[in-house]
Amino acid sequence: MSANSDALLALHCARLGIVFEDDIRPGANYDVAVEHDGQVWISGQVPRVLGTIAVSGALGAGVSLDDGQRAAAICVLRALTILRQRLGSLARVQRLLRMSVYVNSDASFTQHSEVADAASAILYEVFAPHGAHARTSIGVVALPKNAAVELDLVVALQRP
Amino acid sequence: MSANSDALLALHCARLGIVFEDDIRPGANYDVAVEHDGQVWISGQVPRVLGTIAVSGALGAGVSLDDGQRAAAICVLRALTILRQRLGSLARVQRLLRMSVYVNSDASFTQHSEVADAASAILYEVFAPHGAHARTSIGVVALPKNAAVELDLVVALQRP
Amino acid sequence: MSANSDALLALHCARLGIVFEDDIRPGANYDVAVEHDGQVWISGQVPRVLGTIAVSGALGAGVSLDDGQRAAAICVLRALTILRQRLGSLARVQRLLRMSVYVNSDASFTQHSEVADAASAILYEVFAPHGAHARTSIGVVALPKNAAVELDLVVALQRP
Numbered sequence: 111m112s113a114n115s116d117a118l119l120a121l122h123c124a125r126l127g128i129v130f131e132d133d134i135r136p137g138a139n140y141d142v143a144v145e146h147d148g149q150v151w152i153s154g155q156v157p158r159v160l161g162t163i164a165v166s167g168a169l170g171a172g173v174s175l176d177d178g179q180r181a182a183a184i185c186v187l188r189a190l191t192i193l194r195q196r197l198g199s200l201a202r203v204q205r206l207l208r209m210s211v212y213v214n215s216d217a218s219f220t221q222h223s224e225v226a227d228a229a230s231a232i233l234y235e236v237f238a239p240h241g242a243h244a245r246t247s248i249g250v251v252a253l254p255k256n257a258a259v260e261l262d263l264v265v266a267l268q269r270p
Numbered sequence: 271m272s273a274n275s276d277a278l279l280a281l282h283c284a285r286l287g288i289v290f291e292d293d294i295r296p297g298a299n300y301d302v303a304v305e306h307d308g309q310v311w312i313s314g315q316v317p318r319v320l321g322t323i324a325v326s327g328a329l330g331a332g333v334s335l336d337d338g339q340r341a342a343a344i345c346v347l348r349a350l351t352i353l354r355q356r357l358g359s360l361a362r363v364q365r366l367l368r369m370s371v372y373v374n375s376d377a378s379f380t381q382h383s384e385v386a387d388a389a390s391a392i393l394y395e396v397f398a399p400h401g402a403h404a405r406t407s408i409g410v411v412a413l414p415k416n417a418a419v420e421l422d423l424v425v426a427l428q429r430p
Numbered sequence: 431m432s433a434n435s436d437a438l439l440a441l442h443c444a445r446l447g448i449v450f451e452d453d454i455r456p457g458a459n460y461d462v463a464v465e466h467d468g469q470v471w472i473s474g475q476v477p478r479v480l481g482t483i484a485v486s487g488a489l490g491a492g493v494s495l496d497d498g499q500r501a502a503a504i505c506v507l508r509a510l511t512i513l514r515q516r517l518g519s520l521a522r523v524q525r526l527l528r529m530s531v532y533v534n535s536d537a538s539f540t541q542h543s544e545v546a547d548a549a550s551a552i553l554y555e556v557f558a559p560h561g562a563h564a565r566t567s568i569g570v571v572a573l574p575k576n577a578a579v580e581l582d583l584v585v586a587l588q589r590p
Contacts, residue, residue: 139550140565144527146586147468148307151528154566168537170412207304208311208422212568215412216537217328217376223414230299245300246314246422248372249412252490252535252569254543262528262566266306308467330572367464368471368582375572377488377536383574390459405460406474406582408532409572426466 115200118236119190128159128184130191142192150265152192154212156257157184165258169249170219173258178221179228181259182211186229189263190236197267206233206243207264214258215249222247229261275360278396279350288319288344290351302352310425312352314372316417317344325418329409330379333418338381339388341419342371346389349423350396357427366393366403367424374418375409382407389421435520438556439510448479448504450511462512470585472512474532476577477504485578489569490539493578498541499548501579502531506549509583510556517587526553526563527584534578535569542567549581 123129136142136153143152157164157180165181167173173181186209194200211226213219226247234241253260283289296302296313303312317324317340325341327333333341346369354360371386373379386407394401413420443449456462456473463472477484477500485501487493493501506529514520531546533539546567554561573580 136565139547139554139561140529141562142564144525144562144564146525146527149527151564151584153528153564154568171537205304205306207306207309208313208424209300210566212566213412217331217411219412220414220416222412227299234299241299242301242304244302244304244311244313244422245296246370246372246420247414248314248410248420250568251411251537251571252533252539252542254540254567256540260566260568262564264311264528365464365466367466367469368473368584369460377491377571379572380574380576382572387459394459401459402461402464404462404464404471404473404582405456406530406532406580407574408474408570408580411571424471 115236116194119194119200122232123187126183130188131160134192134195143196145196148267148269150193150267152189152263154260154262155185155188156254156260157181159184163255163257166256167258168214168216169225170216175221175224178213178225178258182225182229183232185259185261186232202267203265204268205266206237207266208244209261209263211247212250212253212260213247214253219249222249225259275396276354279354279360282392283347286343290348291320294352294355303356305356308427308429310353310427312349312423314420314422315345315348316414316420317341319344323415323417326416327418328374328376329385330376335381335384338373338385338418342385342389343392345419345421346392362427363425364428365426366397367426368404369421369423371407372410372413372420373407374413379409382409385419435556436514439514439520442552443507446503450508451480454512454515463516468587468589470513470587472509472583474580474582475505475508476574476580477501479504483575483577486576487578488534488536490536495541495544498533498545498578502545502549503552505579505581506552522587523585524588525586526557527586528564529581529583531567532570532573532580533567534573539569542569545579
């Protein structure tokens, strides 16, 4: 990817008015990301900003589509911030492999793809013109800390 | 795999009476499959045939096990059709790595494995004798467009 | 990893008083694990011990956090036992990549991470000091055979 990716990530965070910790750490005994053999596996991210879940609850049961999309955007920005912190720069990313998006929803909700689109759009902008990724979106009955959305990523790095 | 895989895929589609688009595309800003470094990551597929969800609703809440299995079969045939369209031929597949199967179900349903078996059986037939794959099956509270089943795949390609 | 990993796995099983089959097999037409190109993909494991689901039901709807953690521990020990059976020894593992933890829960439950911690703690002990792993934990409305927890793993092997 280009060095622009880091600037675009910062721009998207600024637009949403969010600032993440300088060194994002997991809550417990696992790691936020594992790099091995040219792949980085990023742990499931909820829309947490400085210790607070920005969007809580379930789509179809009180959380609007707009708020769900904002949650998805914050999740992916948090995942990319972890990636930048680990790699030094997003310029080391070569390809995005899969994003899995877990939408806290009730049984009547069917717009999981529309929620995930908000995260995909950011990937396309930040990594243009190489933002393509496989994606899976599902509805889940509950999420850690009652987050509205959780997502994880697998990315491939440039070979040295 | 053998060149027979393409013929077996066509046979299974014909048996179910389904015809997919000549060029399956995603609904929005992601890709249906990403190939990188000998792996293909296929996006979550619902039982969509020419724009229509063939089986909607939840197992345990109106959708029968038979219909759930038909949904799983259509999902995996759609995923394999995407793979064939991308690769030119399924003969380029060397190994199947993981299939994740998401079954739209209520809290009382427990036969998620039996639903997934319908997709696994097709993988075994199409890629015989190399159809083995790791599998995860879970129950989800809702799926995009109220699909009864969604599944995704990771496969490994022959090295050139 | 070290040869100690096998001994630590046996110790953890003994502590919980569980004995797995000598050759763990899947219920149907898939495989419990697939090894390819230095990665092993392990199928979703429920807390099954010699044919019986040790912990059934949903967190937040009758299953306590303690029992959920015991379920997660049994799941990960079962996954590691499969891995040891396949590889001959856990000493062949180089890195853990991702563990996905699916917690059978109702909509009110929010401690999915705490359930998953029980499995992560075992990974850290068995593979010390290389137990780090990416992790995703979500709440699911139902699981195969009404299991309380299901989890899967992707691990990387030492290169020969």
